[in-house]
Amino acid sequence: MKTLKFFFIIILFLNIITISYADKEDQLVIKISKNLRCLICQGQSIYDSQSDFAVSMKLLISKKIKLGLNEREIYKQLIDKYGEWIVYDTGLNKNTVILWGLPVLLFLVGGAIILKKLVFRKF
């Protein structure tokens, strides 16, 4: 009876480990698919979309994770295939200079205007 209990606990423990691992994998699939744009149904992420393209993409992401690829490697492979457009969080390059640079520029210009007004008010 004791041996049976022991085996029962071992099996339970192994199941918990498997479930938590699968959970981690699923979480990563969700995280990656939320950062990918569905190219067929624009305006939706791969995670939100149920199109054939998105369904296959989610399966591919899951397969890549099982093969041991990390998040960054998966993004890189997909960018090579579909271009920078597929990721919502694009990196800084010559096409995205305005996207990344404009907020900084606006912040600096706005800051300068506010500073100027404050300085003028003082004197």
Place this chain on the structure above:
Amino acid sequence: MKNKILFFVLIFFLSFCFLVLFKSLDSSSIYVPEKSEERELPEFVSTELFLNEEITSNEIFSGNEFYILNIWASWCAPCREEHPQLMELSKNPSLKIIGLNYKDDPKRAKKFLKELGNPFSITVIDKKGIIAIEFGGYGIPETFVINKDKKIIKTYIGNLTDDSIKQINSLLK
């Protein structure tokens, strides 16, 4: 005076918005990235439709020739439309056409090829659509031209037209 300026600014802004929206009416909503550079051929393992045997991408693209990979399915109406073009291309001896049967029922796929002719040297099954994504595909039909160095040099999204056939033939020269 101030009201007049405001009025002109408003008119200018509205005309600008109208022009932008009007111009976008003609453009396709499907974004196609510029993939000018050659891309590596993905590696995959699949099943041959007729032989029902496992086959690797290295076995499929083993020859020293130009290849065309066409993504198709029996349920896809545009695939039926472009089939005569593929049959025409299959007459070219310096070219091998590979079919990627996308999310299809094998029985229906075989029936489709029996009815319309089989332009493919090898037809592989892509049950889950993963191989199509590995190729950088959007949907079906879609055609990839692969050169002798095993690089994808051209992609045709949508069905092949007479113009695309001319383009492919000129790429082979």
